[in-house]
Amino acid sequence: MRPSFGARPTKEGVSFRLWAPGARRVDLLLDRRHAMQRRQDGWYVAEIASLTTGSPYKFRIDDEIDVPDPASAFQPEDVFGPSEVIDHDAFAWRARDWRGRPWEETVLIESHVGTFTAEGTYRAMIDRLDHLTATGITALELMPLADFAGYRGWGYDGVLWYAPDSAYGRPEDLKTLIDEAHLRGLMVFLDVVYNHFGPEGNYLGRYAPSFFTDAHTPWGSAIDYRLSQVRAFAVENALSWLSDYRFDGLRLDAANHIMALPGEQSMLQDLSVAAGELAKATGRHIHLVLENGDNRASLLDAAQEPPNGKYRAQWNDDYHHVWHVMLTGELAGYYADYQTPRMDLARALASGFVYQGEISEFWGKKPRGEPSRELPPATFVNFLQNHDQIGNRPLGERLESLASPRQIEAALAVTLLAPMVPMLFQGEEWGSKVPFPFFCDFQGGLADAVRKGRRQEYAWAYEKYGDEVPDPLDPATLQSAVLDWGGRTPEQDARLALVRDLLALRRKEIMPRLKGARFGDAEATDSGLLRAHWRMGDGTTLRLVANLSDHEIISTDNAGTPIWGGAAGDRLPPWSVVWRLGG
Numbered sequence: 001m002r003p004s005f006g007a008r009p010t011k012e013g014v015s016f017r018l019w020a021p022g023a024r025r026v027d028l029l030l031d032r033r034h035a036m037q038r039r040q041d042g043w044y045v046a047e048i049a050s051l052t053t054g055s056p057y058k059f060r061i062d063d064e065i066d067v068p069d070p071a072s073a074f075q076p077e078d079v080f081g082p083s084e085v086i087d088h089d090a091f092a093w094r095a096r097d098w099r100g101r102p103w104e105e106t107v108l109i110e111s112h113v114g115t116f117t118a119e120g121t122y123r124a125m126i127d128r129l130d131h132l133t134a135t136g137i138t139a140l141e142l143m144p145l146a147d148f149a150g151y152r153g154w155g156y157d158g159v160l161w162y163a164p165d166s167a168y169g170r171p172e173d174l175k176t177l178i179d180e181a182h183l184r185g186l187m188v189f190l191d192v193v194y195n196h197f198g199p200e201g202n203y204l205g206r207y208a209p210s211f212f213t214d215a216h217t218p219w220g221s222a223i224d225y226r227l228s229q230v231r232a233f234a235v236e237n238a239l240s241w242l243s244d245y246r247f248d249g250l251r252l253d254a255a256n257h258i259m260a261l262p263g264e265q266s267m268l269q270d271l272s273v274a275a276g277e278l279a280k281a282t283g284r285h286i287h288l289v290l291e292n293g294d295n296r297a298s299l300l301d302a303a304q305e306p307p308n309g310k311y312r313a314q315w316n317d318d319y320h321h322v323w324h325v326m327l328t329g330e331l332a333g334y335y336a337d338y339q340t341p342r343m344d345l346a347r348a349l350a351s352g353f354v355y356q357g358e359i360s361e362f363w364g365k366k367p368r369g370e371p372s373r374e375l376p377p378a379t380f381v382n383f384l385q386n387h388d389q390i391g392n393r394p395l396g397e398r399l400e401s402l403a404s405p406r407q408i409e410a411a412l413a414v415t416l417l418a419p420m421v422p423m424l425f426q427g428e429e430w431g432s433k434v435p436f437p438f439f440c441d442f443q444g445g446l447a448d449a450v451r452k453g454r455r456q457e458y459a460w461a462y463e464k465y466g467d468e469v470p471d472p473l474d475p476a477t478l479q480s481a482v483l484d485w486g487g488r489t490p491e492q493d494a495r496l497a498l499v500r501d502l503l504a505l506r507r508k509e510i511m512p513r514l515k516g517a518r519f520g521d522a523e524a525t526d527s528g529l530l531r532a533h534w535r536m537g538d539g540t541t542l543r544l545v546a547n548l549s550d551h552e553i554i555s556t557d558n559a560g561t562p563i564w565g566g567a568a569g570d571r572l573p574p575w576s577v578v579w580r581l582g583g
Contacts, residue, residue, distance in 0.1 A: 150441025
C-alpha cells in the first residue's frame, strides 16, 4: 500500500500530502512558504524538488495557525515544533533475514522505554536484551511511542501517531533497538492507541473536524472511522510501524472504544487484513493483539496465519483480576466482579474468559463477553501484572508489595507453564518492588486538571496517605519508577532463577505442543485445590494440580509424568503447583 499521508522522499525531492477538508488554504512552510494544491476530498499536495531528508517543515492553515504534520515521522522539538522529513528506506538493517517467530513461541515482557533504564532511551535498552533472552523472554513489548506532549508519560496520550517520541531518541535509534533484538532472536511488539488522541498537541479538529464524532471515549472525542480517509490514517500507521520499523506485532489499546459500523467491516478488520497482506508479501510472522474490555471472542483466532480480519490474541484481564483478588483480597472497583476467585480462575483456565456473556455489575449490570472455549488456549495473553494494574493504583505499588513470595511464585508457576501466552512486566522476572505510578508532563491548566482528577478519583487514598501519593506531574515520580537493575538481593536472584527455570521448561515441553492445543476442563474446590487439563497439539494431555491455600491438602491426582513440582505422596503443601504430561 502506497502511503497516503505525510512526507515521503522521492527521486526528485520530497512529496507532501495533508488531508485537511476543513481548511480553505494550506501552505507548506520550509525556508519559505509554498502554496499547496487542493485536490478532491480535501487533500492538499506539494512536490518540492531537491529537498533533502532531515529538513524541518510545518503546515500553515488558512493563514491562521502553523501546525506539525499529523503523519510526521519525527518531532525533534516535541509535538509543537516542526516535523522532520525522514527517509525510512535509508536505514541499513543488519538482521535482513529476520522473519519473526511463530505465535506459539511468544513469551512477552511489557516495558516502558523511559523507565526501563536509567538513561531512558531506545539505545540504552540494547544493553539489557541479553538479559531478556537469558531469562527465556522471546518478545519485548514497548508501551506506546507515538509522540505525546512533554517528555514524561506512559504514551497513551499520543497525538502524532507516526512519530516515535523524541524523549527516547531518534527513529534510527528505535530501529537499531529492534534490529539488535532481532539479531538475538527477540520479537518486538508495540502498543498502539487508535481509540483517541491526547489532550495536548492535536490540531486535527481545526482542519479535519470530520475526523471526530460527537461521541466520547473516557479519554476524549471518539474517532469517526466511517470515513475512508480516517480509516486509512490508522491502517497506514499500523503498516508504518510494521514495515518502516519492522515491529513483529502490535497490541491495540482499548479496542472496545474504537468506533465500529453495525453490519459493516470495521477498521479493526481492515487493519488485520492489511497486516496479513504485508505478512504474505514479506514472508514474515506478524501478530496482532487486542485489549478489549468487551471480551469479543468473535474477533480472535490465534490459528489464523497470516492475519485476515481477526486478531491473534487478547490480553486477558479476567485472568489477572482473579489472581489479584485471590492474592490480595481487594474487591473494590472491577475486582468486585470476581467474588469467587478460585472458581473464576478454573473457568479462565478451562475456557479463556471468565465473562462470556454473564452479567457484569461493574460494566453497567449488562452482559459482558462471548463464549471463548472453542478458541485455542494461545488466544489469551495471561499476566499477573501490567502497566495498568500497577500504575492505576494510587501509590503504583507492584504485586510484590501486596502478596507473599510463596503466593506469587505459585501464581508464576501456573501462569508461565499454562498453554496460554504469558506476559511479565519489566522487573517482574526478579520480583522488583520498584513502583510504577502514573506520570505525565502537561503544563498549565491541563496539569491542574490532571491533579484535580486524580484527587477526585483517589480521594480515599489522599485521605489515607496524604503526601505519600505521588504527584503525576513531578519529575521525581518518573524517577521513582526507573527499574533497579543493580544490586539484586539473594531473594531476587532466587526469583529470577525460578522464572528462568519455568521458561526453560516452557520452551522444552509446552511450546512444541501449543500448535493445535485445545481447552480441556478445570475445577476448584472451596479448600483451595485446583485441577486443570488441556489436550495439546501432539495428542498428549497437560495436567495441572495446585494447592492455592495456606494449608496442606491431600490430592490423589497422580496421572501423567511430573515435569514441574511434586509432593510427598498425596500431600500438597500450601501454595504448591504440580504439572504433569500424559496420563
